[in-house]
Amino acid sequence: MKIAAAYIRVSTEDQIEYSPESQLKAICSYAKTNNMLVPDDLIFIDEGISGRTAAKRPAFMRMIGMAKTKPKEFDVILLWKFSRFARNREDSIMYKSMLRKQCGIDVISISENLGDDKTSVLIEALIEAMDEYYSINLAEEVRRGMTEKVSRGEPVSGAPFGYKMIDKAYIPDKDESVIVQRIFDDFSNGVPTTKIARVLNSEGILTKNGKKWENRTIEYILRNVAYIGKISWNSSGKKRRNYDSTDTILVDGIHEPIISKELFDTVQERILENKKKYGKNAHPTHGKIFALKGLLKCSNCGSTLCLSMNLGVQCHGYTKGKCNKSHYIRLDKITPIVIEQLQADLNNEKLVVSIANNDNRPEYESENTQIKQKLDMENKKLKRAKEAYMAEVDTLEEYKANKATITKRIEELKKMLEITSPQNEEEMLNDFRARLADVLEVVSNAGASEEAKNDALRSLIYEIIFHRISGKVEIVYK
Numbered sequence: 001m002k003i004a005a006a007y008i009r010v011s012t013e014d015q016i017e018y019s020p021e022s023q024l025k026a027i028c029s030y031a032k033t034n035n036m037l038v039p040d041d042l043i044f045i046d047e048g049i050s051g052r053t054a055a056k057r058p059a060f061m062r063m064i065g066m067a068k069t070k071p072k073e074f075d076v077i078l079l080w081k082f083s084r085f086a087r088n089r090e091d092s093i094m095y096k097s098m099l100r101k102q103c104g105i106d107v108i109s110i111s112e113n114l115g116d117d118k119t120s121v122l123i124e125a126l127i128e129a130m131d132e133y134y135s136i137n138l139a140e141e142v143r144r145g146m147t148e149k150v151s152r153g154e155p156v157s158g159a160p161f162g163y164k165m166i167d168k169a170y171i172p173d174k175d176e177s178v179i180v181q182r183i184f185d186d187f188s189n190g191v192p193t194t195k196i197a198r199v200l201n202s203e204g205i206l207t208k209n210g211k212k213w214e215n216r217t218i219e220y221i222l223r224n225v226a227y228i229g230k231i232s233w234n235s236s237g238k239k240r241r242n243y244d245s246t247d248t249i250l251v252d253g254i255h256e257p258i259i260s261k262e263l264f265d266t267v268q269e270r271i272l273e274n275k276k277k278y279g280k281n282a283h284p285t286h287g288k289i290f291a292l293k294g295l296l297k298c299s300n301c302g303s304t305l306c307l308s309m310n311l312g313v314q315c316h317g318y319t320k321g322k323c324n325k326s327h328y329i330r331l332d333k334i335t336p337i338v339i340e341q342l343q344a345d346l347n348n349e350k351l352v353v354s355i356a357n358n359d360n361r362p363e364y365e366s367e368n369t370q371i372k373q374k375l376d377m378e379n380k381k382l383k384r385a386k387e388a389y390m391a392e393v394d395t396l397e398e399y400k401a402n403k404a405t406i407t408k409r410i411e412e413l414k415k416m417l418e419i420t421s422p423q424n425e426e427e428m429l430n431d432f433r434a435r436l437a438d439v440l441e442v443v444s445n446a447g448a449s450e451e452a453k454n455d456a457l458r459s460l461i462y463e464i465i466f467h468r469i470s471g472k473v474e475i476v477y478k
Helices: 020-033 058-067 089-101 118-151 174-188 193-202 215-223 261-277 316-320 331-347 367-390 396-420 425-443 450-460
Strands: 002-010 043-047 076-079 106-109 163-166 169-172 230-234 248-252 296-298 305-307 312-315 461-467 472-477
Touching: 002 020, 002 058, 020 043, 020 076, 043 058, 058 089, 089 106, 118 230, 118 248, 174 193, 174 215, 174 261, 193 215, 193 316, 215 261, 215 316, 296 305, 296 316, 305 316, 312 316, 312 331, 331 425, 331 472, 367 396, 425 450, 450 461
Parallel strands: 002 043, 002 076, 076 106, 296 461
Antiparallel strands: 163 169, 230 248, 305 312, 461 472
16 A cells, blocks of 8 residues: 555636546545555645746645655655646746656656656656646736736736825725835935834834834835835836846836825935945954854844844844844854853853743754654554545555564664653763863863864754843854
8 A cells, every 4th residue: 555645736726627536536536546645734725826936835845844854754656637736847847857766756747647767757757847838838828818908007916105095096005004114204314114114123113024124125115116006017027026127018007106206206316326325245253253253142033143244243123124133243242252151161060051942943853753653654554544444445454464573663763762861960061061061171272273162052042032221142052
């Protein structure tokens, strides 16, 4: 019996014949006929998502990630049609090749079932080419329709901050339009975008998407021609924020402007002056490696402290206007503080090491955790073997044989887990102290490179939280 994963994708709600329910029903029927089992946790569905780009399909990428696990959790991927897998030949070829050659997993279209001969390979390539042609042609038709709407001054995207969409037209929002006017007035009077963002955040005002303001979102407001009654659209499909693209269409809109043309032009001139004055990546410290790089965190918002002027570090959120408290400190001051705290932790006889439980923090694998993962997989296999028997895919004899094999493997893994588990808390602390002493030796060595110091700190430390008011640091170890 083979374990199968089902991948289902629908682009729009209008595709009734391609509904997730109908695709899954057909896939499960095929699986049962061909002695396969499709467990509930191996059904991956992307709804309302285009197949042009794999990276933008979360369920698809989750399935690919699971396919790479060892031992593999499924033997085959079942699709209703190859077009559900991808409408881009490059993605299709790359992922199918990776799945078949590296993972030993086949990709099968249940309605376009092909063999392994060379003719079938050619037919599959033709099907993929036709799917890609359909997708490209559809995109062209959509762009043609959007271009026609833009030529009439009608919007082709959601309403920007300051407007609301009513009857397919932008209508000024009473509260938001006042804020837009305020942003333009402040910037034209010399207030930096970071300060504008910081003030708006302190007042509890959120963006259209319900997020905090940043300098880049303020700049997007300042450069949006919608506020002077224009409609801007890039017919090439490039990002809308590519302001200087020659493919951009600019026409008079049917909506009411919020900002005067004179104020808008004044703001554009000021933005251009700032761009010339502060070029992209012009700072001499850009990309420089230092011992604490990537480890220092702001105690107020949690953002990383990055290199700033005068060989110091500053909260990244503060520089973007998202954080309202400066955490600037010179490197020659913060580095000794960190070393002093490391030494204090090493000398602390009552040291208590706790492992932080936070879904946003990476899991650092050890031999112990790898065995636990394998044990979890075997328990899943045992459950699926029972499901196969209950679904009458396997006979009683086959179920007994599978159960015996899997149970034996589970017992072996449990014994390995006992061997790799720490003996006691004292052993764990002794091991930690030894590693901490090694790190301190590297960090305190004046002859060691900054990169070597950074590698040593990262091997043991997850983050270093800097409290600006007290001038102290809190070290979170891995």
